[in-house]
Amino acid sequence: MISVVILGAGNVATHLFKVFNKTENITVRQWFNRNLKPIDQYKNSVSITDKLEALKDADVYILAVSDDAIAGISSQLPFENRLIVHTSGCVNIHDMDKKNRRGVLYPLQTFSKAATIDFSNVPICIETLDKKDYHLLKHLAVSIGSPTKRINTNQRKVLHLAAVFVNNFTNQLYRIGHEITESEGAEFDLLxxxxxxxxxxxxxxxxxxAQTGPAKRNDQKTIKNHLSLLENNHHKDIYNLLTQAIQRTHGRKKL
Amino acid sequence: MISVVILGAGNVATHLFKVFNKTENITVRQWFNRNLKPIDQYKNSVSITDKLEALKDADVYILAVSDDAIAGISSQLPFENRLIVHTSGCVNIHDMDKKNRRGVLYPLQTFSKAATIDFSNVPICIETLDKKDYHLLKHLAVSIGSPTKRINTNQRKVLHLAAVFVNNFTNQLYRIGHEITESEGAEFDLLxxxxxxxxxxxxxxxxxxAQTGPAKRNDQKTIKNHLSLLENNHHKDIYNLLTQAIQRTHGRKKL
Structure with a gap:
């Protein structure tokens, strides 16, 4: 049995609470948040608190709080030599107070408030300073069905950066696709x-x-047609830059 | 029963042949290609030819050939007043010779050579000059299980352009994600x-x-961290441009 205390009340904290709470060999001993309101609805299934001084004993304390709050909370914890982990893709492991053992549990996935999460689709990247702590965190992650990977700080940082490209930036391309189609009364649904x-x-x-398309084929006629269709200059800039990127990748253009 | 002649031997032609061939109320009367070699393997299930003069009678002739070849082949067809359609996202319907009735069957999907295609995931955009021809093409598309949509030329052109954003450009962002992660020995699989x-x-x-992330939150600290991690200046340019695009979309930045 692994005992856990969760700190924070955002999407990651809430989804972790829900999955831990239904996992047999994990017990959520307590849920902390500065403001009890967002976690009040769970008070029948878990002990809740807004006082760091009241934190119970547990195998691991999960700081699922905003990046800027991690260092502060870690130094205010009223105990030592326990395992504390944050869940951020970009906060340094050493930013947490060294009075406790430190680790990172970075779930590489996008979390929406409403949707239920299947943790078998959430790779959990684990970083620890101590190998013994790694095994406990791996056990925790495997218990909720997640694939796990031990990584170092640099790897976590580039994964977080790459996630911005494949998630946020990709979503912005979907948004542009939406704008372009709707401008002619065509349906985004078709895409x-x-x-x-x-x-x-x-x-x-x-x-x-997997790459295909006019940029890879260097189909200048289609590229020109597309640029003439684009009325928004910002969209033109993105079209040009990504076309060049594809052509550099596929050897159509000098570096 | 709808009778079809297919012209061309690329991915679209081949996938259309395969799905038509197994659809009860469609018969492929003939398959034409200038070079018989790529379609020779199908000669036991369909009549093949390399001569336009030998084309048989059919309800619809599908020119699934490269964009540049459409106009030429359409004018060489040795008959009149029959229904000919091309499958391109960007060639004008009027580029085909007006001696025949003209239409477009534009499948809005990416076709790989190897994979089998589930046509229920292939929206088919239909354009015709004559409403009667639209009904025949819709019947054809519905028979293979595809969602269909009647569109005009401008709508087809913006859908083709938007497809470049959500497919080719998105795939290039995946590629950059791949490069960034592998540069630190992290695994692309995790993404x-x-x-x-x-x-x-x-x-x-x-x-x-659906948008989230540092650009939308205007989290300058993370954005600076990411830019300092990026060693490739082309990747930096893309990061900056798409971050600005997200901020314009979400009102963080003046137009």
């Missing part, structure tokens, strides 16, 4: 199967091998 | 569930509502 297929393709094929 | 989830999210939520 949805293509969006899924594009994401599926790179599950089994490298993005390099 | 695959996030890629799928990002694509799934916009199936039920607008890309505007």
């Amino acid at each position: 949805k199967p293509l969006i899924i297929e594009t994401a599926k393709k790179v599950q089994t094929m490298s993005p390099y091998m | 695959k569930p996030l890629i799928i989830e990002t694509a799934k999210k916009v199936q039920t939520m607008s890309p505007y509502m």
Whole structure:
């Protein structure tokens, strides 16, 4: 049995609470938040508190709070030599107070408030200063069904950066697709199967091998047509920059 | 029963042949290609030819050939007043010779050579000059299980352009994610569930509502960290441009 205390009340904290709470060999001993209101609805299934001084004993304390709050809370913890972990993709492990053992449990996934999360689709990247702590965190992650990977600080930082490209930036391309189609009264819905297929393709094929289209073929006629269709100059800039990027990757253009 | 002649031997032609061939109320009367070699393996299930003069009678002739070849082949067809359609996202319907009735069957999907295609995931956009021809093409598309949509030329052109954003450009962002992670020995595999989830999210939520991340939050500290991690200046340019795009979309920055 692994005992856990959760600190924070955002999406990650809430989804972790829910999955821990239904996992047999994990017990959530307590849930802390400065403001009890967002966690009040769970008070029948877990002990809740807004006082760090009242924190109970546990195998691991999970600081699922905003990046800026991690260092502060870690130094205010009224105990020593226990295992504390944060869940951020970019906060340094050493930013947490060294009076406790430190680690990171970085779930590499996008969490929406409403949706239920299948943790078998949430790779958990684990970083610790001590190997013994790694085994406990791995056990915790495996218990909720997540794939796990031991990584170092640099690897976590580049994964967080890469996640911005494949998630936030990709979503912005979807947004531009939405704007362009709606501008002519065409339906964004028609693009949805293509969006899924594009994401599926790179599950089994490298993005390099999966590339197609006018930029890769250096089809200047289509590229010119597309640029003339784009009325928004910001969209033109993105079209040009990503076309050049594809052509550099596929050897159509000098570096 | 709808009778079809297919012209061309690329991915679209081949996938259309395969699905038509197994659909009860469609008969492929003939398959034409200038070079018989790529279609020779199908000669036991369909009549093949390399001569336009030998084309048989059919309800619809599908020119699934390269964009540049469409006009030429359409004018060389040795008959008149029959229905000919091309499958391109960007070639004008009027580029085909007006001696025949003209239409477009534009499948909005990415086709790989190897994979079998589930046509229920391939929206088919239909354009015709004559309403009667629209009904025949719709019947054809519905028979293979595809969602269909009647569109005009401008709508087809913006859908083709938007497809470049959500498919080719998105795939290039995956490629950059691949490069960034591998540069530190982290595994691209860890990003695959996030890629799928990002694509799934916009199936039920607008890309505007689905956006998250440092650009949307205007989290300058993380943005600076990311830029300092990026060693490739081309990647920095893309990071900056897409961050600005997100901030413009979400009102963080003046137009």
